Amino acid sequence: MAEDYILQLKGITKIFPGVKALDNVQFELKKGEIHALMGENGAGKSTFIKVITGVHAPEEGEIVLRGKKVVFKNPQDAQKESIAAIYQHGTVYNQLSVTENIYIGHEKLYKVGMINWGQMHKDAEALLRSLGSDIDPRSSMGNLTIAEQQIVEIAKAISTGARIIIMDEPTAALSKRECEELYRITEQLRDEGCSIIFISHRFEDMYRLASRVTVFRDSQYIGTWGVNDISNEVLISKMVGREITEIYPKQKIEFGDEIFKIEGFSKTGYYKDVTFSVRQGEILAMTGLVGAGRTEVCHGIFGIEKIDEGQIYLEGKPLKVKCPLDAMNAGIGYLPEDRHKQGLILDWGIGDNITLSTLEMFSKNTILNRKAERQRSKELAEKVKTKALSVFDKVSKLSGGNQQKVVVAKVLNLDLKVIILDEPTKGVDVGAKAQIYDIMSQLAASGYGVIMISSEMPEVLGMADRIVVMKEGRVSKIFDDAKNVTQEQILEAAMNI
Numbered sequence: 220m221a222e223d224y225i226l227q228l229k230g231i232t233k234i235f236p237g238v239k240a241l242d243n244v245q246f247e248l249k250k251g252e253i254h255a256l257m258g259e260n261g262a263g264k265s266t267f268i269k270v271i272t273g274v275h276a277p278e279e280g281e282i283v284l285r286g287k288k289v290v291f292k293n294p295q296d297a298q299k300e301s302i303a304a305i306y307q308h309g310t311v312y313n314q315l316s317v318t319e320n321i322y323i324g325h326e327k328l329y330k331v332g333m334i335n336w337g338q339m340h341k342d343a344e345a346l347l348r349s350l351g352s353d354i355d356p357r358s359s360m361g362n363l364t365i366a367e368q369q370i371v372e373i374a375k376a377i378s379t380g381a382r383i384i385i386m387d388e389p390t391a392a393l394s395k396r397e398c399e400e401l402y403r404i405t406e407q408l409r410d411e412g413c414s415i416i417f418i419s420h421r422f423e424d425m426y427r428l429a430s431r432v433t434v435f436r437d438s439q440y441i442g443t444w445g446v447n448d449i450s451n452e453v454l455i456s457k458m459v460g461r462e463i464t465e466i467y468p469k470q471k472i473e474f475g476d477e478i479f480k481i482e483g484f485s486k487t488g489y490y491k492d493v494t495f496s497v498r499q500g501e502i503l504a505m506t507g508l509v510g511a512g513r514t515e516v517c518h519g520i521f522g523i524e525k526i527d528e529g530q531i532y533l534e535g536k537p538l539k540v541k542c543p544l545d546a547m548n549a550g551i552g553y554l555p556e557d558r559h560k561q562g563l564i565l566d567w568g569i570g571d572n573i574t575l576s577t578l579e580m581f582s583k584n585t586i587l588n589r590k591a592e593r594q595r596s597k598e599l600a601e602k603v604k605t606k607a608l609s610v611f612d613k614v615s616k617l618s619g620g621n622q623q624k625v626v627v628a629k630v631l632n633l634d635l636k637v638i639i640l641d642e643p644t645k646g647v648d649v650g651a652k653a654q655i656y657d658i659m660s661q662l663a664a665s666g667y668g669v670i671m672i673s674s675e676m677p678e679v680l681g682m683a684d685r686i687v688v689m690k691e692g693r694v695s696k697i698f699d700d701a702k703n704v705t706q707e708q709i710l711e712a713a714m715n716i
Contacts, residue, residue: 231280255429273297303381313361467681475499484529490692504683550636570596570610620651
């Protein structure tokens, strides 16, 4: 019944010049409900958030809040109606304190107009403690982890009196333990009467929290289902508009000789005596719980961090790597986990990012051949199926999946033998994941040795030929035949049960 819904969007259409960002979209949120919203990048989810929060006014349709039609002229109107949004990349002021971040824009004042810092610190602490957090409200926001910053963002939403909270990809950059903490807080908010729209690419988020799921595709409303009434296969087909019978397009490849090996890799406090090898055409997955040392080992391989002991062998010959340039010159490439901080210059164009590390390829006598550079970047952008108007488009304007493809193209521009991919599909939608898996499979088929670091068990089992499981900086177990391994076996090895 209509009275069960705290929020309804009916026939919402939003048009930007030349683009229908939302096309006759429907959505209904019940009181005290966690409702998952899913869809590929570009499906209209971001515009949807901005309509609800008053950033954008729709050309058509209506918003019904608590049974009454409302019109939001600006974000303040939505805030007055107890609506708040928590974004994946939130508006965080690192140089300010936690208290200042929570109350910015709605500070507590004395009657004379001065800020009542004592009361604000006290109330900020009470809010954080109510969420089960021991964060010091006087500490600098920049000193907090991403997970802690998200808790502060939730406290900020509560401080405005929000009863409808939109969470946009909140788990994308969190560890499993941090995700569990966020789940606990989200369920607590629901139990206290808040209604939550939880936007995520991750099926585990949906299953863990939501009672219903709505799918958008190509700016349109596709449907709403009970979480227990729709299968993964059907949900994926609704999201991408086609059946994905093979999410992991792994080609059957006859492996070549051993192309890469590390032996006795050690770094005090991080990992010890790590040994494994990769053959030509093989995808080797490294997995384990957070803190197992997977990324740190690969930083040692690539020369980002100095190792204490150990030896790298490339094509059977010892290799000394003192810095990333040594690794790249030898034929080892690395796609970092954090594409924003380590893989891309967001304000630059696609083409400039792709060719950044190989400018000498297009230079003669210190003069850069821009035409050749652009042609090469265009070829690689097309090879990885980057969705953009041109190679001049800023990377910051691309979806997460397309940003990741640019990082992949950047790595492919090097003359490589071994490619390390650190969480290659983190934060991207299911359609982009399938395309990245296809690229990985093609790389292996071309004779590369591929090392994939991943925390996603289905990804590990779907793409790997062999699996290295790490625990607390050591190799716990190596599974030589990934086809006959279960998630339970991997977890047992990761926990050393």
